[in-house]
Amino acid sequence: MSFLQGGVAVVTGAGSGIGRALAQQLAASGSALAIADIDEKGLAETAALLPAKQAALSTYSMCPTKPLSEALLKMLLHGTGA
Numbered sequence: 418m419s420f421l422q423g424g425v426a427v428v429t430g431a432g433s434g435i436g437r438a439l440a441q442q443l444a445a446s447g448s449a450l451a452i453a454d455i456d457e458k459g460l461a462e463t464a465a466l467l468p469a470k471q472a473a474l475s476t477y478s479m480c481p482t483k484p485l486s487e488a489l490l491k492m493l494l495h496g497t498g499a
Contacts, residue, residue, distance in 0.1 A: 423447060424432070424448050424449070425449045425450075425451070426443045426448045426449070427442065427451045428450060428451070428452045428453070429453045429479070430453075430456050431452035432456040432457075432458075432460040432462070432463055433459045437459075437466070440463055443469055443497045444467045449474070449498075450467070451466065451475045452476050453479050454479060455478070455480070455481045457478045458477050460477075464476050472474045
């Protein structure tokens with residue numbers, strides 16, 4: 418059993434590239450995910466690529482004018498529903 422199985426991961430920049438690849442790997446390991454990006458279209462594409470049996474998934478579109486810490490705090494406070 419992976420140490421990530423049953424855990425919750427927050428991935429910023431999940432709309433493309435390394436962030437997307439990380440979200441896919443974490444989902445394959447059984448983690449619940451909170452994924453975020455400023456690119457809403459890319460974020461939706463990432464969510465569509467994740468397994469249908471995903472433990473829990475929350476997506477967050479981040480505003481580039483707000484501090485990252487505020488967006489992360491909001492994600493952590495609201496959780497993934499897991």
